[in-house]
Amino acid sequence: EADIYQTPRYLVIGTGKKITLECSQTMGHDKMYWYQQDPGMELHLIHYSYGVNSTEKGDLSSESTVSRIRTEHFPLTLESARPSHTSQYLCASSVQVGGYTFGSGTRLTVV
Amino acid sequence: KQEVTQIPAALSVPEGENLVLNCSFTDSAIYNLQWFRQDPGKGLTSLLLIQSSQREQTSGRLNASLDKSSGRSTLYIAASQPGDSATYLCAVGTSYDKVIFGPGTSLSVIP
Numbered sequence: 001e002a003d004i005y006q007t008p009r010y011l012v013i014g015t016g017k018k019i020t021l022e023c024s025q026t027m028g029h030d031k032m033y034w035y036q037q038d039p040g041m042e043l044h045l046i047h048y049s050y051g052v053n054s055t056e057k058g059d060l061s062s063e064s065t066v067s068r069i070r071t072e073h074f075p076l077t078l079e080s081a082r083p084s085h086t087s088q089y090l091c092a093s094s095v096q097v098g099g100y101t102f103g104s105g106t107r108l109t110v111v
Numbered sequence: 112k113q114e115v116t117q118i119p120a121a122l123s124v125p126e127g128e129n130l131v132l133n134c135s136f137t138d139s140a141i142y143n144l145q146w147f148r149q150d151p152g153k154g155l156t157s158l159l160l161i162q163s164s165q166r167e168q169t170s171g172r173l174n175a176s177l178d179k180s181s182g183r184s185t186l187y188i189a190a191s192q193p194g195d196s197a198t199y200l201c202a203v204g205t206s207y208d209k210v211i212f213g214p215g216t217s218l219s220v221i222p
Contacts, residue, residue, distance in 0.1 A: 097209070
C-alpha cells in the first residue's frame with residue numbers, strides 16, 4: 001500500500017496551460033523530492049525540500065516551481081506548459097539521506 | 112565527485128536462473144545504498160536499503176551486499192521469474208547529503 005500519492009496518474013494538456021502536479025505523503029517525512037524522467041532515461045532531480053517552507057532547485061534546470069506549506073504536501077507547478085515539458089514526474093520522500101519512498105509518478109503529455 | 116555505474120546495462124536470462132546485478136561507486140564515503148526496481152512507465156519500488164555500517168540485506172529471493180572499500184554493491188536474485196523483468200537501479204546516499212542514481216540494468220527473464 002502506497003504511503004506517497006501522486007495525482008493525476010496521467011495528464012494530457014494543451015500548450016500554455018497552467019498545471020499543478022500533486023504529491024502527498026503520510027509518513028511524516030521531512031525530505032521530499034521531484035524527479036523528471038524521460039522514457040528509458042535516467043532520473044534528474046529538479047526540486048527538493050528539507051521541510052516546511054524549504055525549497056531548493058535540483059541538478060536539472062526546470063521551469064517548474066514548488067511549494068512546501070505543509071509537511072505532507074509538495075506540489076509542483078508549471079505556469080505555462082510546453083511540449084518540451086512532456087515527461088514522467090516522480091515524487092519521493094525520505095527521513096534521511098537516501099532511503100527513498102517513491103510515488104507512482106505522473107506521466108505528462110503537452111500537445 | 113561521486114559517480115555510480117551499473118553493469119551490465121541489459122541482461123536476458125532464462126527463467127529459474129540465479130543472477131547478479133552490479134553497482135559501482137567511486138567514493139567510499141557513502142551514507143547508504145538502496146536498490147530499486149522500475150517497471151516501464153511506473154515509479155520506483157524500493158527493494159533493499161543497506162546502511163553504510165551493514166554488509167548485506169535480504170528480502171525473499173533478493174540479497175544485496177555492500178563493500179564500501181571496493182566501491183561495490185551486488186543484487187543477487189535467486190530462481191528468477193518472468194515477473195522479475197524490470198529495470199533495476201541502485202542509488203547511493205552520499206555523506207554530503209545527495210543521492211546519486213545509477214543508470215540501471217534492464218533485466219528480461221525469458222519463460
